[in-house]
Amino acid sequence: MSADLPRADELGLIGCHVCGLVCRDTGAEHAHCPRCHSSLHRRKTASYSRTWALLIAAFIFYIPANVLPIMRTASVGDIDDNTILSGVIELWVKGSPDLAVIVFTASIMVPVLKFLALVTLLWSSHRASPWARRQRSKLYRLVELIGYWSMLDVFVVALLTALVQFGVLSLVEPLPGVVFFGLTVVLTMFASMSFDPRLIWDGRESDD
Amino acid sequence: MTDQQTPSGGALPEPIVRKPRVNASFVWLIPVLAALVGLSLVINAWIKAGPTITISFQSAEGLDPGKTPVKYKNVVIGRVTSVTLSKDRSHVTAKVSLEKSAEGFATADTRFWVVRPRIGLGGVSGIDTLLSGAFIGADVGESKETRDEFTGLEEPPAVTHGAPGKTFKLHTDDLGSLDIGSPVYYRRIQVGRVVTYQLDKDGKGVSLQIFIDGPNDEFVTKSTRFWNASGVDVSIGADGVKLDTQSLATVLAGGVAFGSPMGPHDETPADQGAEYRLFGDQATAMAPPDGEPKYIRMRFDQSLRGLKVDAPVEFLGIPFGRVVSINLDFDEKTQTFPVVVGAVVYPQRLGRAHDKLVALARERGDDAQLSQMMGKLIEHGLRAQARSGNLLTGQLYIALDFVPKAPKVAYDPAQKPLEIPTVPGSFDRLQEQLAEIVDKIQKIPFDSIGKNVDATLAELNRTLKQVNGDVLPEFKNTLQGAQQTLGNANNALSADSPLQQNLGGTMQELQRTARSLRVLTDYLGSHPDALLRGRRADAPPPRAEPPAATQEGSKP
Numbered sequence: 001m002s003a004d005l006p007r008a009d010e011l012g013l014i015g016c017h018v019c020g021l022v023c024r025d026t027g028a029e030h031a032h033c034p035r036c037h038s039s040l041h042r043r044k045t046a047s048y049s050r051t052w053a054l055l056i057a058a059f060i061f062y063i064p065a066n067v068l069p070i071m072r073t074a075s076v077g078d079i080d081d082n083t084i085l086s087g088v089i090e091l092w093v094k095g096s097p098d099l100a101v102i103v104f105t106a107s108i109m110v111p112v113l114k115f116l117a118l119v120t121l122l123w124s125s126h127r128a129s130p131w132a133r134r135q136r137s138k139l140y141r142l143v144e145l146i147g148y149w150s151m152l153d154v155f156v157v158a159l160l161t162a163l164v165q166f167g168v169l170s171l172v173e174p175l176p177g178v179v180f181f182g183l184t185v186v187l188t189m190f191a192s193m194s195f196d197p198r199l200i201w202d203g204r205e206s207d208d
Numbered sequence: 209m210t211d212q213q214t215p216s217g218g219a220l221p222e223p224i225v226r227k228p229r230v231n232a233s234f235v236w237l238i239p240v241l242a243a244l245v246g247l248s249l250v251i252n253a254w255i256k257a258g259p260t261i262t263i264s265f266q267s268a269e270g271l272d273p274g275k276t277p278v279k280y281k282n283v284v285i286g287r288v289t290s291v292t293l294s295k296d297r298s299h300v301t302a303k304v305s306l307e308k309s310a311e312g313f314a315t316a317d318t319r320f321w322v323v324r325p326r327i328g329l330g331g332v333s334g335i336d337t338l339l340s341g342a343f344i345g346a347d348v349g350e351s352k353e354t355r356d357e358f359t360g361l362e363e364p365p366a367v368t369h370g371a372p373g374k375t376f377k378l379h380t381d382d383l384g385s386l387d388i389g390s391p392v393y394y395r396r397i398q399v400g401r402v403v404t405y406q407l408d409k410d411g412k413g414v415s416l417q418i419f420i421d422g423p424n425d426e427f428v429t430k431s432t433r434f435w436n437a438s439g440v441d442v443s444i445g446a447d448g449v450k451l452d453t454q455s456l457a458t459v460l461a462g463g464v465a466f467g468s469p470m471g472p473h474d475e476t477p478a479d480q481g482a483e484y485r486l487f488g489d490q491a492t493a494m495a496p497p498d499g500e501p502k503y504i505r506m507r508f509d510q511s512l513r514g515l516k517v518d519a520p521v522e523f524l525g526i527p528f529g530r531v532v533s534i535n536l537d538f539d540e541k542t543q544t545f546p547v548v549v550g551a552v553v554y555p556q557r558l559g560r561a562h563d564k565l566v567a568l569a570r571e572r573g574d575d576a577q578l579s580q581m582m583g584k585l586i587e588h589g590l591r592a593q594a595r596s597g598n599l600l601t602g603q604l605y606i607a608l609d610f611v612p613k614a615p616k617v618a619y620d621p622a623q624k625p626l627e628i629p630t631v632p633g634s635f636d637r638l639q640e641q642l643a644e645i646v647d648k649i650q651k652i653p654f655d656s657i658g659k660n661v662d663a664t665l666a667e668l669n670r671t672l673k674q675v676n677g678d679v680l681p682e683f684k685n686t687l688q689g690a691q692q693t694l695g696n697a698n699n700a701l702s703a704d705s706p707l708q709q710n711l712g713g714t715m716q717e718l719q720r721t722a723r724s725l726r727v728l729t730d731y732l733g734s735h736p737d738a739l740l741r742g743r744r745a746d747a748p749p750p751r752a753e754p755p756a757a758t759q760e761g762s763k764p
Contacts, residue, residue, distance in 0.1 A: 014223065024220040031223035040223045046235065053235045057242035064249050076339050080275070187238070194235075 007201070014040050044196035048126060051195040055118050058187030061180045062111060068177035071157050075170045083177060084108060084153060106152035107181070114150070114188050117143050118195065125199040133200050140197045147189040154182045258286065258306035259314045263344070265360040268300040270324050270342025278304055278313075278320070278344040285310035285346065302360075304344070314356055317349030321361035333364065363388060367403050372422030375403065376478065378434050378464070380486035383414045385438045385462030392418050393437060393465040399424035402464065416486065418464060428466065431473035434486045435493035437465035452490075469494050499556025501529070503625040506592040506606065507537070508547045510632055515594060515604040521551045523608045529553030531606060549594075550625070551606060555581075582628065583621045589614045591631040 008015060014025040016033040023033065023040060031040040044050075069081035082090065084107045091100035117139050124131060157178045164172040268291045270276070278286035286306035294301055306313055323334045323345045337343065344360070347368045367375070383405055392400035400420035408415055420428055438459070464486065468475075487493035512534065521529040533550035555562050565581050582590070589610045597605040608628065617629040632640075700707050732738060 013220070022220060023223045026222060028223065028225050030225050032226050034221045034224050037224075039226075046233070049233070050235045053239045057239040060239060060242040060246045064246060068249075078339070078341055183242075187242075 009042055014042055047196040051191045054187050054191035058184045062184045065177055065181035065184050069175045070177035072173040072175055110150045114143055118191055136200050143192045150185045256308050258308040258311050260305045261314050261356045263302050263320045263358045263360045264299045266299055266362055271302055278346055280346040313346055313348050314354055316351040316353040316355045319347045319361055319365055320358050321345050321364050367419040373420050374425040374480045375419050377483040378416040378486040380414050384436050391463045394427050426477045428478045430476050430478055432466050432468055433493035434464055434466045434484050435490050436488055438462040499554055501552045501554055504551050504553055505625045505627045506549045506630050508630050512547045512594055514602040519605050521606040528557055583619055586619050592628045593631050
């Protein structure tokens with residue numbers, strides 16, 4: 001891509017996020033699209049603070065999500081409460097290392113990496129760092145893409161709870177941990193949504 | 209990036225302006241809320257977290273860190289967090305975090321034990337743990353003193369705190385086959401169990417603690433008797449053989465039974481912790497109360513083969529006590545070995561007789577001591593005697609009986625222990641008499657008698673030979689001669705013999721002679737002159753002559 005292309009901002013233009021209508025940037029606050037009446041903004045409103053807030057909330061929920069048990073499996077009287085990590089360990093010990101790796105990736109690695117990625121994006125964009133802008137954009141797209149795949153654990157619990165209900169013989173119950181895990185995933189998704197990737201390209205200096 | 213060309217400002221639509229509804233800074237409410245939720249979780253966990261205690265067990269069998277719950281009345285009050293081996297490797301230490309609500313369990317007298325499936329003779333317990341896995345059972349006491357280190361019990365306690373029922377104490381000589389958890393039966397229904405047992409401090413007996421579950425504990429009254437139901441009781445009576453046992457389990461594992469004696473008795477329920485004696489069997493348990501045991505001593509100058517410790521002592525046939533010791537003594541004066549028999553007697557077993565004797569003794573001003581009473585009785589001939597209780601086995605028992613014409617003995621009532629004079633046993637007297645008879649028989653000179661008889665018999669033999677050889681043939685000849693003679697005589701005397709006929713003829717002739725003689729005499733009577741003149745001419749015949757007159761003249 002050519003580096004010296006002008007930005008819409010510099011041309012006094014503003015695009016609608018919903019219908020794609022390009023309007024003139026009048027500089028007025030609380031502008032709305034004349035066609036679809038969705039709000040218009042040059043950059044997502046309070047993107048940094050929103051993303052930070054949601055990210056922090058997600059991080060706070062991530063702690064109980066890992067500490068509290070997410071699932072109770074009871075088979076013939078043997079009640080077993082599992083947290084995410086203990087589930088992974090159990091899978092690994094009981095001879096399904098492949099499954100253990102999948103669960104570990106989806107439930108522990110991905111959220112952590114998401115946190116790290118978003119923090120990196122926020123931090124670097126805030127400092128208007130010109131460093132690896134294109135890669136950061138890719139990272140953002142990746143974060144957006146894998147967002148909902150982190151719900152794997154929640155899906156597993158929901159499915160098992162629905163399927164395994166044999167009374168005394170076998171029983172699966174969701175425990176509070178899974179709620180916090182779901183909240184973490186949802187909040188990280190919101191966080192990545194509220195981050196405006198255009199901020200990556202906003203720099204004090206011109207584009208590299 | 210869309211269009212390369214710069215669009216003209218006028219051609220583009222103007223955005224419309226509206227008032228915003230939400231301020232962006234409200235988004236910070238979300239992390240605040242999250243923080244609040246997180247904080248509430250932390251506070252909740254902190255509030256819920258109870259004390260952490262450590263319990264040591266012999267083995268960690270069934271203990272699973274993070275899983276094994278601690279239960280009280282089947283409610284989870286905590287969980288094992290870790291299980292470690294002790295430093296000296298003698299036991300394991302389980303760390304248990306109790307819930308806040310279970311704070312009261314970290315007190316001094318709380319007991320913990322691992323509930324595992326147990327199969328014993330007394331029954332099966334903890335079968336549910338087969339499926340659910342072992343758990344730690346807890347039983348809280350009443351202590352207020354807090355503690356965080358416990359030693360786990362290896363066996364579940366037989367009684368939990370607060371269970372309805374009462375504890376009683378039993379005393380016995382030995383434990384027998386009883387054990388912790390052995391059943392206690394009332395009318396063959398299990399109503400309790402043995403809780404603990406320990407040796408008495410003096411080592412002379414065993415104390416058992418039993419627990420009777422409510423509401424059956426009220427059947428334990430002040431007059432209740434306990435007995436060991438461990439054995440099989442076989443009794444042969446008039447109604448056949450009777451086998452008596454509480455249950456098969458008690459035969460193997462032991463048990464205690466209790467009941468009230470027949471007849472009027474105290475029905476007041478016993479107090480918690482009341483003490484009782486544990487009898488060996490039902491019969492002794494149901495016997496009248498023994499009262500205070502007394503020790504007596506007897507000195508026998510005879511062999512007491514067949515007398516055993518525990519042999520009964522009877523007073524006029526009533527069980528009075530039992531033999532507790534049999535010892536040999538040496539008497540220097542007579543150079544004999546008397547046997548000293550010690551016995552424990554229960555004067556109260558005499559029942560009314562005892563009461564009356566005591567009353568009499570009191571009246572006389574004596575103290576009611578056994579020795580005083582015995583003194584009087586001994587004066588009247590009370591003696592101890594070893595008698596044979598069983599002719600087959602030769603077992604002896606001691607009988608206290610009144611022996612008529614017993615020789616007077618010196619009696620010292622102050623002597624301790626009380627010594628009862630003895631007389632030789634009836635069996636021994638019988639033996640003595642038999643011996644005397646044997647002695648007398650022995651004195652008979654069987655040898656010389658035998659010799660004499662032998663000689664006599666030889667003589668007789670000789671005589672008989674002589675008789676046989678000489679006398680008998682002669683005798684035979686004589687007899688033959690006699691037979692001939694008799695035959696002749698027979699012939700001579702037979703009806704058709706000439707002698708007989710001659711005799712008949714002779715007799716007739718004689719008759720005829722006699723008749724003519726009478727005629728002559730009659731004629732001469734009436735005609736005496738005929739003697740001189742001779743017979744006259746025939747006169748006319750007489751008119752009627754009585755024939756009888758003629759007959760009379762037939763006698764010679």
